[in-house]
Amino acid sequence: MxxxxxxxxxxxxxxxxxxxxxxxxxxxxxxxxxxxxxxxxxxxxxxxxxxxxEINPFRGIKEMDHSFWIGPTTTFTEMVESNLLSRSFPALVQSAASVGGPQIRNRGTIGGNIANASPAADVLPALLAHGGELELQSKRNGKRIIPLAEAILSPYKTCFRSDEILTGIILKKLELGTRSAFEKLGRRKAMARARMNLTLLLRLNHREEVSELRIVPGAVMPVAKRMDRTERMLLGKKPEPLLIEAASKTLAEEMVEVTGARWSTEYKIPVLKNIFKRMMKQLLIV
Ligand SMILES: Cc1cc2nc3c(=O)[nH]c(=O)nc-3n(C[C@H](O)[C@H](O)[C@H](O)COP(=O)(O)OP(=O)(O)OC[C@H]3O[C@@H](n4cnc5c(N)ncnc54)[C@H](O)[C@@H]3O)c2cc1C
Incomplete structure (x- = not known):
């Protein structure tokens, strides 16, 4: 050492x-x-x-009027055991529960998962789907708040400055009736890093049309991001099976546009399409 x-x-x-x-x-x-x-x-x-x-103000989960604040050294186990998070962000809690085995969940933190910026991270893409914001602090510049979507520059690289600490993660409260889900496909069940994960957030209006949809696949792209084109395809429409089928194709195309065709693409396309269709179906039944 x-x-x-x-x-x-x-x-x-x-x-x-x-x-x-x-x-x-x-x-x-x-x-x-x-x-x-x-x-x-x-x-x-x-x-x-x-x-x-050991810095106490970096720990814990707090509810504010319009948002939640999660301390950066909150462990995955603490996230899974949080009633506040389970009630408000079930997909985020599912992503934390999917990390490694119990020892890793007891030690690994939400802040470390973000700051490490691994393309295979599980919690980071779930946070992106939830529109997470990061609170960063330094002696020189005080506090700044930035969207998580702008913080990850490339694999293992963030925009954090060398004198900055990630001091909090902010999640705005979701509108009533928003449903969410997270699924992960790993190499093995326990201790597996993701081969692919998917987070979906969905809300329907009173006419049963899609009024909000966020789709974030993880571990398939160098940097996880929302799949805007697929989201737009469903927005304002009734999520009928034929439309979901077409959207699953667009989703796979969007992924390949980012990654380019690789040896694993042939396997990833049908898997991503099927996970997406299954999760949409489950969310629509809820
Ligand atoms: C066996 C094993 C299995 C794993 N399985 C998974 C898995 O299934 N899914 C998954 O997503 N990850 C997995 N991981 C990776 C790891 O557990 C996570 O990325 C974890 O969230 C990292 O958090 P940490 O607190 O341990 O970070 P650390 O290792 O302490 O730090 C990671 C990086 O973040 C920086 N950092 C940490 N906190 C801050 C902060 N507050 N401000 C600024 N920078 C900071 C550090 O400087 C470092 O660069 C696994 C790891 C192992 C060893």
Whole structure:
């Protein structure tokens, strides 16, 4: 194992002061489930490691008037056990429940899943579907809030500055009647990283037409994103089986436009289409 200095900040201010001075040469550690393997393999070689799980204001889930706030060091287990999240964002909770095995869920955090920006992340695409926003803080610039959709620049690369900490994830409350679901296809059941996952959010109006639809496949593109063209195809229309069938084809085309044709495309197209159709059917029955 390489040599670095481990720093335990006593407060948010202490952590921000530390990064203001040494951010360029530091790595933040939360649960360590991504960082520690990276340190072991010497893929990263920081001089300092800033340990943030003991900072209390970074933990927990709070309900506000129009939104929810999730602390970055909230673990997947804490998300799964949260009644607030289960009631309001079932798909997000399903995504947290799908991560690794119990040990990884007990240590791994929502903030680490975002900041690591892996193309195979499970919770990150679910957050994108929910329109998540990120609260970032630094000593130099104070607080800034940015949409998650703008924060991931490329695989494993975010727009976070070296002196910044992700200090919160904000989710606006969804309109009444919004249904959501998450499904993951892994290599093995336990401890599997996603081969593909899909998050859907759907709302119908009083005429049973689609008034809101968000579709985010994960682990199939370098950076997860909403599938706007497929969403627009269904918006304002009744989700009849023929239209859903056509939308599933468009969804697969949209994915291939981003990824290009690869060896796995032949397998991914029918799988994505089928998961989408099955999840739409389930959401329409609810
Ligand atoms: C066996 C195994 C199975 C796994 N299975 C899955 C899976 O099924 N699905 C999945 O999505 N992931 C999986 N992972 C990956 C991992 O558990 C997640 O990405 C986890 O969310 C990372 O969180 P962490 O707290 O451990 O992050 P860490 O490892 O502590 O940090 C990860 C990165 O985020 C940065 N960071 C952390 N917190 C902050 C912050 N607040 N502000 C700024 N930067 C920060 C760190 O500097 C580092 O670059 C698996 C990992 C292992 C080892």
């Amino acid at each position: 390489q040599r670095f200095q481990f720093y335990n900040p006593r407060s948010v201010e202490d952590a921000l002061n530390f990064l203001a001075e040494k951010g360029e040469r530091s790595k933040i550690i939360a649960g360590g489930t991504d960082l520690i393997p990276g340190l072991r393999l010497e893929e990263i070689r920081p001089d300092f490691v800033l340990n943030i799980p």
